[in-house]
Amino acid sequence: MEPLxxxxxxxxxxxxxxxxxxxxxxxxxxSIEYYSDEGGDTLLGKSLLDCHPEPSRSKLKDLLRNPRPNTYLTQSKEEKIFVHQTPWFVNGIYLGFVEILIRFPSPAEEY
Known part of the structure; x- marks a missing residue:
């Protein structure tokens, strides 16, 4: 099954x-472009646990065992990134997580 x-x-x-x-x-x-410095499409088939240091690794393990959405905002000098990670299901069966990243320049306009 193609997940995308x-x-x-x-x-x-x-x-x-x-x-x-x-x-x-x-x-x-x-995603391939965003993660190009970490390997881009060569990350397919690799474990996310190997890509994350602590305490992120422990948080990820917990999310995988106890599926629930995780949303946060991170910031660098150049941009802010809205991160949303949520479980994905097919016919009610938990299959993993989807992560979307929304990047916006810093400072960003506020309305």
Whole structure:
């Protein structure tokens, strides 16, 4: 089964999908580009646990065992990144997580 849906393939933000063991099973074009310094498409088939230091690794393990959404904002000098990680299901069966990243310049306009 192809985990990326047609809408997510070419959207303007990174979409990364892992299975319930934390193995990366899908990356759209923007995800491959965003993670190019870490290996880009060579990350497919690799464990997310190997890509994250503590305490992120422990948080990820907990999310994989106890599926629930995780949303946060991170910031560098150049941009802020809204990160949303949520479990994905097919026919009610938990299959892993989808992560979307929304990047915006810092400072960003507020309305």
């Amino acid at each position: 849906c047609s809408w997510s393939t070419e959207v303007g933000f990174p979409v990364t999908i892992c299975d319930k063991e934390g193995i990366i099973v899908g990356m759209n074009h923007k």
